[in-house]
Amino acid sequence: MVRKTVFAAASVAAMLLAGTASAKTLIYCSEGSPEGFDPAPYTAGTTNDASSKTLYNRLVEFEKGETTVVPALAEKWEVSDDGLEYTFHLRKGVKFQKTSFFTPTREFNADDVLFSFNRQRQKDSPWYQYTSGVAWDYFDSMDMPNLIKDIVKVDDYTVKFVLTRPDAPFVANLAMDFASILSKEYADKLEAANKKADINLAPIGTGPFAFVAYQKDAVIRYAAHPDYWGGKQPIDNLVFAITTDPAVRVQKLKAGECQAAPYPPPADLAGLRADPKLKVEEQAGLNIAYLAYNTRMAPFDRPEVRRALNQAINKQAIIDAVFQGSGQVAKNPIPPTMWSYSESTVDDKYDPEAAKKALEAAGVKGLKMKVWAMPVSRPYMPNARRTAELIQADFAKVGVGVEIVSMEWGEYLKKAAEVDRDGAVILGWTGDNGDPDNFLGVLLGCAGVGNNNRAQWCYKPFDEIVLKAKTLSGQAERAKLYEEAQAIFKEQAPWATLAHSTVFQPLSTKVSGYKMDPLGSHRFDGVDIAD
Amino acid sequence: MVQFIVGRLLYLVPTLIGITIVAFGFVRVLPGDPVLLMAGEHGVSPERHAALMAQFGFDRPLWEQYLDYVTGLLQGDLGQSIITKVPIANEFFSLFPATVELSVCAIVVAIVIGIPAGVLAAVKRGSWFDQTSMGIALVGYSMPIFWWGLLLIILFSGILQWTPVSGRISLIYFFEPVTGFMLIDSLLSGEKGAFASAVQHLILPTVVLATIPLAVIARQTRSAMLEVLGEDYVRTARAKGLSPLRVVGMHALRNAMIPVITTIGLQVGVLLAGAILTETIFSWPGIGKWLIDSIFRRDYPAVQGGLLLVALVVMAVNLTVDLLYGLVNPRIRHR
Numbered sequence: 059m060v061r062k063t064v065f066a067a068a069s070v071a072a073m074l075l076a077g078t079a080s081a082k083t084l085i086y087c088s089e090g091s092p093e094g095f096d097p098a099p100y101t102a103g104t105t106n107d108a109s110s111k112t113l114y115n116r117l118v119e120f121e122k123g124e125t126t127v128v129p130a131l132a133e134k135w136e137v138s139d140d141g142l143e144y145t146f147h148l149r150k151g152v153k154f155q156k157t158s159f160f161t162p163t164r165e166f167n168a169d170d171v172l173f174s175f176n177r178q179r180q181k182d183s184p185w186y187q188y189t190s191g192v193a194w195d196y197f198d199s200m201d202m203p204n205l206i207k208d209i210v211k212v213d214d215y216t217v218k219f220v221l222t223r224p225d226a227p228f229v230a231n232l233a234m235d236f237a238s239i240l241s242k243e244y245a246d247k248l249e250a251a252n253k254k255a256d257i258n259l260a261p262i263g264t265g266p267f268a269f270v271a272y273q274k275d276a277v278i279r280y281a282a283h284p285d286y287w288g289g290k291q292p293i294d295n296l297v298f299a300i301t302t303d304p305a306v307r308v309q310k311l312k313a314g315e316c317q318a319a320p321y322p323p324p325a326d327l328a329g330l331r332a333d334p335k336l337k338v339e340e341q342a343g344l345n346i347a348y349l350a351y352n353t354r355m356a357p358f359d360r361p362e363v364r365r366a367l368n369q370a371i372n373k374q375a376i377i378d379a380v381f382q383g384s385g386q387v388a389k390n391p392i393p394p395t396m397w398s399y400s401e402s403t404v405d406d407k408y409d410p411e412a413a414k415k416a417l418e419a420a421g422v423k424g425l426k427m428k429v430w431a432m433p434v435s436r437p438y439m440p441n442a443r444r445t446a447e448l449i450q451a452d453f454a455k456v457g458v459g460v461e462i463v464s465m466e467w468g469e470y471l472k473k474a475a476e477v478d479r480d481g482a483v484i485l486g487w488t489g490d491n492g493d494p495d496n497f498l499g500v501l502l503g504c505a506g507v508g509n510n511n512r513a514q515w516c517y518k519p520f521d522e523i524v525l526k527a528k529t530l531s532g533q534a535e536r537a538k539l540y541e542e543a544q545a546i547f548k549e550q551a552p553w554a555t556l557a558h559s560t561v562f563q564p565l566s567t568k569v570s571g572y573k574m575d576p577l578g579s580h581r582f583d584g585v586d587i588a589d
Numbered sequence: 590m591v592q593f594i595v596g597r598l599l600y601l602v603p604t605l606i607g608i609t610i611v612a613f614g615f616v617r618v619l620p621g622d623p624v625l626l627m628a629g630e631h632g633v634s635p636e637r638h639a640a641l642m643a644q645f646g647f648d649r650p651l652w653e654q655y656l657d658y659v660t661g662l663l664q665g666d667l668g669q670s671i672i673t674k675v676p677i678a679n680e681f682f683s684l685f686p687a688t689v690e691l692s693v694c695a696i697v698v699a700i701v702i703g704i705p706a707g708v709l710a711a712v713k714r715g716s717w718f719d720q721t722s723m724g725i726a727l728v729g730y731s732m733p734i735f736w737w738g739l740l741l742i743i744l745f746s747g748i749l750q751w752t753p754v755s756g757r758i759s760l761i762y763f764f765e766p767v768t769g770f771m772l773i774d775s776l777l778s779g780e781k782g783a784f785a786s787a788v789q790h791l792i793l794p795t796v797v798l799a800t801i802p803l804a805v806i807a808r809q810t811r812s813a814m815l816e817v818l819g820e821d822y823v824r825t826a827r828a829k830g831l832s833p834l835r836v837v838g839m840h841a842l843r844n845a846m847i848p849v850i851t852t853i854g855l856q857v858g859v860l861l862a863g864a865i866l867t868e869t870i871f872s873w874p875g876i877g878k879w880l881i882d883s884i885f886r887r888d889y890p891a892v893q894g895g896l897l898l899v900a901l902v903v904m905a906v907n908l909t910v911d912l913l914y915g916l917v918n919p920r921i922r923h924r
Contacts, residue, residue: 085760091882093672101631189674191645199631255674274683275874275882277760297760301872305739309747310754436630468621468887475632487630509632 083295084569084587086580087307087319091275091300095261097235098178101196106235107580108278108298113155114238114263115287117146117171117217118229122581123573125344125396125492127233131166131264132217137531141224146171148215153285154241155268159260162243166264168211173242179203185245188254196236200490224529226536230491239264266291266583275300292571292586308564311336317566317587320580324382324440330564341574342386343561344393345438346497347486348553349429349449350513352479357422364551366416367482368406370456371449371554380444381557388555390544392497395576396489397533398540403548405555414456426459428481430474434467437578438486438559445484445556477508484556485512488578494540499524502547513552520546590915597911601904609662612896613655616889622647623671623887645671647889658893667897668890670883677894681876685898686769687757688875691867692860694791695798700853703803707810707849711818712837722807729804734863738797738870745793752793755872759786794871798863802856809852813845820844847918854910858903 090104097110110116117132129135132146152166177185178194179202186192197203205228208220221228231237244262248254261269266288267280278298282291299316301307307319308326312333322330322338331338351358351367358364373387389405392398417425431446432439439445443464450460463481465473474483490496500506503524504516520543527539547553563574568588575581624633624641633641642648646657661668667677706726710719746754753759757771764778772791775783817823818841826840827833865877876895883891 083760094674101627101629190669191671191674193641193644195627195631195633198637199628199633258674271763273766273874274680275878276757276872279763299756299760299872300874301755302878303870303872306742306755306870306872309742313746313750313754315754315756315760466620468625471629471632472621472625485630509634510630 082293082587084293085297085299085316087301087310087316088298089320090302094258096258097238098194099192103578110235110238111579111581112267112280113261113265113269115265116233116237118233120233125576127230131239142221144219146217152264152287154262154264155283157268160244160262167214168217169242170239171217172209172211173245174239175209200231226528226531227493227495230493234491267296296582311564317569322562322564324384335567336564337567339563339574340560342395343559344395344489344576345486345558346388346391347439347556349482349484349556350553351482353513353515353552361550362420363422366413368551368554369409370413371452372408373556376445376448377557380441385557385559388558391547391555392494393558396494398494398537400541400544403544410455428463429460430483431462431464432470432484433464436486437488442484474512475509477514483512495528498543515552517550593915597908608897608900612893613658616892621887626887667894670888670891672886672888677891681898684874684876684879687873688864690770691794691798694795698795698799699802699806703806704810707807708814710811711814726804726807729800734866741793753790757790794867794873798867810849813848817841817845850910850913854907857906861899
C-alpha cells in the first residue's frame with residue numbers, strides 16, 4: 059500500500075519536474091542496495107549514504123569535507139563544567155519533508171530529538187523493537203546506553219543530555235548516522251495505523267532531499283526538499299542507480315549514464331583520468347591497515363621482538379604491489395588527516411639485516427608464526443592475501459617462517475578477536491566520527507582486549523593517557539596527550555602499521571560543489587550539475 | 590495421461606521435503622553468522638552476540654528452528670529478512686518478474702537460434718557451416734559469463750555506444766510497475782520511447798544469458814538430428830520421394846526433439862544459475878543478485894526462502910517438460 063501511494067505521488071512529482079525545462083537531475087551509481095531507510099539500525103556506509111546523508115539531519119554534523127563538528131539541527135550547545143551535561147538549543151523553523159505518504163503539521167522540536175534517541179535506549183519504548191530483529195548496533199557499539207543517563211526536554215527548543223561520565227567524543231558521536239533525527243509526528247501516525255515497520259521503508263526527515271521511490275536493487279529516487287532549512291538544493295532530482303559491479307560503474311560513468319560513482323577499481327583510474335568528460339578527485343582515507351601481533355603470547359609479548367619484526371617488513375613494496383600506488387605507508391595508528399596526528403614519529407626503517415640481528419639479540423631463533431589474512435577486500439586493504447605473501451617473503455629473509463591463515467570473514471573477525479589467538483592478524487579500521495579516541499581508545503585500549511583490540515595489548519601508561527584525554531574537553535589539551543600516546547605506541551609496537559589507503563571519487567566534469575568526505579560517506583547536498 | 594500427471598506430482602513431495610532440508614541446512618553450514626558480519630570490524634561482545642542470536646531465534650536447537658520454518662511454510666509464511674525486515678515473499682516476488690523476463694528472453698533466443706543452427710549443421714554435416722557453428726557453440730559453452738558480459742559492455746556500450754551499459758530502462762522513465770515485466774509495463778505506461786528503451790536494455794543481458802543454453806541446444810539438436818537422419822524411417826521417407834524439407838522438418842525433427850526438449854528443460858536451472866552472474870554484471874534487479882547478497886550477509890530466512898522458491902520454479906518447469914515429453918512421445922506416458 060505504501061509503495062502504491064508513494065508511486066502515485068512520485069509519478070506526479072516526476073511529471074511536474076519533467077515538465078520543467080530546467081529540472082536538473084544528478085545520477086549517482088551507488089555500489090549497493092540500502093538495507094533500509096531508517097539509519098539507526100544499520101552500520102553500512104551504503105545504507106547511510108542513501109538514508110541519513112540525503113534524508114535526515116542530526117543535532118550536529120560534520121562539516122562537509124571535514125571531520126569538524128558544526129551546528130545543524132542544534133544551533134548551539136553548552137557543556138557543564140563537570141562535563142556531564144550537554145544542553146542543545148534547537149534550530150527553529152525546521153520543516154520535515156512533505157511527501158505523498160505524510161504531510162507534517164508541525165515543525166521540528168525537542169519531541170523529535172527525544173523520540174529519535176529514546177527508541178534506541180529505552181527497552182520499554184514501543185519503538186525499541188518496532189519490527190522483529192531490529193537492533194541498535196551503532197548506538198550500542200559507541201557505548202551510548204551506558205554513557206547516556208537521561209535525555210531531558212527543557213522546553214520545545216532545548217534538550218539536555220545527562221551523561222554518566224565525562225566523554226569528550228560525545229558531541230562527535232552525535233554527528234554520526236545513528237543520531238539522525240526522525241519525525242515523532244510521523245512515527246505516532248504509523249504507530250496508530252499499526253504500520254511501524256514503514257518507518258524503514260517510507261522515510262521522513264528534515265534533510266536536503268525527500269524520498270520519492272525505491273525499486274529494490276535498482277534505483278532510489280529523491281527530490282530536493284523545497285523547504286530545507288539550509289536552502290533548496292541546486293539540483294531538483296537525485297537518483298541512486300544501484301550498480302554493484304565496479305567495472306560496470308566505470309563504464310556507466312564513461313557512457314554518461316551516471317555523473318558520480320564510488321570505489322573505482324585502481325586499474326581503471328588511468329582510463330578515468332584520461333577521459334575528458336570526467337575528473338577524478340582523491341583524498342587520504344580516514345583509515346589504517348595494520349598487522350596486530352598477539353602481545354600476550356611469546357615471543358610477541360616482548361616489544362623488542364615486535365620492533366624487530368616491524369623492521370623486516372617492506373611497507374613501500376606493499377603500497378606498490380597491493381595498493382598499486384593508491385595508498386601511503388602508515389607510521390602512526392591514526393591517519394594523517396586526523397587532528398593530533400604525530401608528525402614527529404619516526405617510522406621503523408626497512409632493514410632486514412638489522413631486524414635479523416635484533417631478533418638474534420632477543421634470543422629468537424627459528425621462529426615459526428601465523429599471519430592471518432582477511433578473505434575480503436576492505437576500503438583500507440584491497441588484498442590481504444597478497445600483503446600476507448609479501449610479509450611472508452620479508453620475514454623469511456630474517457629467518458622467520460610464516461604460515462598464512464585465512465577463513466570466512468565472519469569467522470575471521472570472531473577468531474581474530476580471541477585472546478589466545480596465535481600469530482599476527484592483518485586487519486584495519488575506518489574512522490566513525492573523526493575523533494582520535496575512535497582509533498587509539500577503541501583499537502588499543504585495555505577495554506578492547508578480547509574484542510576490538512586485536513593485539514590484545516593492555517599497556518597501562520598508554521591506556522591511562524588515552525582515558526584521560528577522553529575526559530577533557532579542550533582539543534589542544536587532548537591533542538597533546540594523543541601525541542604522547544602515539545610515541546608510546548611506536549616504542550611498544552603492538553602493531554606493524556601498514557598503510558592508509560587513498561580514496562578516489564570519479565565525477566563528471568559537469569558536477570560542481572562535490573566534496574569528498576574523509577569519513578567515507580557520499581553527500582550530495584550543495585552539489586550542482588551543469589546543463 | 591491423468592495417472593501419468595498424478596505420478597509425476599507425487600514425485601514432487603519427497604523432493605520438496607528434501608529441498609526444505611537442503612535450503613535450511615545450506616546457510617547454516619556456512620561458517621560465520623549474520624551478527625558477526627553485521628558488526629564487521631566493530632566487533633561484538635559475546636554477550637551482545639548471544640542476545641542478538643537469541644533475538645533472531647538462531648540460538649535454539651536446529652530441529653526446533655527447522656520445525657518453525659516448516660510450520661511457517663505450511664501456513665504460507667516464508668519469514669522475514671533479518672536485514673531489511675521485509676517479508677521474504679514480498680522481496681522475492683517484487684524481484685522475480687525481472688529474472689523471469691530476462692530468462693524467458695534468453696531461452697527464446699537460445700531456442701530460436703539454437704534449433705535451426707543445430708538442424709542445419711546436422712543436415713550439412715562436415716560443411717563449413719557445421720564446423721564454424723559448432724566451433725562457436727563450443728567457445729560459447731566455455732565462455733565465463735562474467736568476462737563475456739564485461740567484454741560486450743566494453744565493446745557495445747563503451748566503444749560503439751549502441752546499447753546502454755546496465756539497468757532495465759533509462760532512468761528518465763518513471764512509472765509504477767504493474768506486472769513487474771518491464772517490456773509490458775513500459776507499453777502500459779504509454780510513455781513515448783519507454784518500450785524501445787526497455788528493449789535496448791534487454792539486448793546485452795539476454796545475449797550473455799542465452800550464450801550457454803544456445804550452445805548446448807545447438808549441439809544437442811545437431812547430435813539428435815544426426816542420429817535420427819540415419820534411421821530407416823527417414824531413408825524410407827526419402828525413398829518415397831518426399832521433399833528434403835518435409836523429411837527433415839516433419840519426420841526427423843519431431844523425433845529429434847525429444848532429447849532437445851529435455852535439454853531445454855534442464856537449461857532452466859542453468860539459466861537461473863547464469864542469472865546470478867548476469868544480473869550482477871548488468872545491475873539487473875532480479876532474484877539472482879538478491880540471493881547472492883543474502884548469502885553474503887547470512888540472511889538465513891532470505892536464503893532458505895529464496896532457494897525454496899527457486900527450486901519450486903525449476904521443479905515446475907521440469908514437470909511441464911515431463912508432461913510435454915509425454916505429449917511428444919506417447920511411449921513415455923503409456924509406460
